[in-house]
Amino acid sequence: MARLRNRLGGGDPPRQRPIAETLKETAVGDRCVSFAPILARTRSVHRPVAPVAYDCVKLIFVRHGSAILISEFGEKPVKVGDVIALAANTLCGSEPEDSITVTTLYLDRDYIIDQVFWQHAALLTDRWDAQEFVDELYSEPAQILSLGEDRAGMLLPWLDELVGLSLDGPSPEKFYRMQALLFAVLDVITPYVKTTAVRRSPTQRKSIRPGMPRHRRFAPLRAEVRRAVALLRDAPAERWTLDRLADAVHLSPAQLSRVFVDAYGKTPLAYLTLLRAEEMARLLRETEATVEQAAREVGWSSRNHAARLFRQCVGVSPGRYRKLSREPRRAVA
Secondary structure, X not given: OOOOOXXXXXXXXXXXXXHHHHHHHOOHXXXXXXXXXXXXXXXXXXXOEEEEOOOOEEEEEEEEEEEEEEEOOEEEEEOOOEEEEEOOOOOEEEEEEEEEEEEXXXXXXXXXXXXXXHHOOOOOOOHHHHHHHHHHHOOOOEEEEEOOHHHHHOOHHHHHHHHHHHOOOOOHHHHHXXXXXXXXXXXXXXXXXXOOOOOOOOOOOOOOOOOOOOOOOOOOOOHHXXXXXXXXXXXXXXXXXXXXXXXXXXXXXXXXXXXXXXXXXXXXXXXXXXHHHHHHHHHHHHOOOOHHHHHHHHOOOOHHHHHHHHHHHHOOOHHHHHHHHHOOOOOOO
């Protein structure tokens, strides 16, 4: 349920993509559209979708059917009247029960932070302050909001109009109408969003956690950061250390860590953890490799260590994930 071919990608989603690319690929008929901070799509899903992370905030409204959702909170059912709220950089997958129809809103994280800045302008000094405030206040990365069928039903005309306005790509003339519709939707669902003042649950992450790294619309300005990302993507099973990666891109470890977090919102090693978890999930779905073999193939020498990080990223243990991926009705692959 929770996804449409976006963050859960409609079939075999790509690895990790910046929001601009994500939004392009969600265009109807795979027709590319220009970047926009707000995008809406309605689709029906009939087959499982594997956990994958994207760089945008997603609100997924269940309109018909039901599904089993897998994310950092584990496995949970979703049905008509539920809204799935996914922070940027959050892995999530689903298995529809027969089929499910959802409307998904894709929202640029910087755009959301701007709204929070003005919402709390009396408390916040600048947008950096707003970003930290958002991370603290909305620190649960994946939530299921149970609005109920009646309350969720009142949102459908607004969602349908947002979808219609999104079909032909961004239009400056329609921006304020789209923003007004979005604000009307947020006004209804925001009271249902769980907030916390202090990070305290296992899913409340910091920059060292392996949630999907923060991509920008444009590539990082530092060539060294682009090179570091390419090295990690090309060889995730390598025994990377911060020192080795920094040496490869000719920066000090402290420098690399700082510019990498600034560009992607995550440390290089947190980024690497996510790459390995995604590849391990693929091996568990598509091969007969044991959990230990899959762990070693992606670069983890300890089975227990791999299982802990995999569960932290995907929401279930490797064994449970494989079982789900091979069940005819409940697989999450």
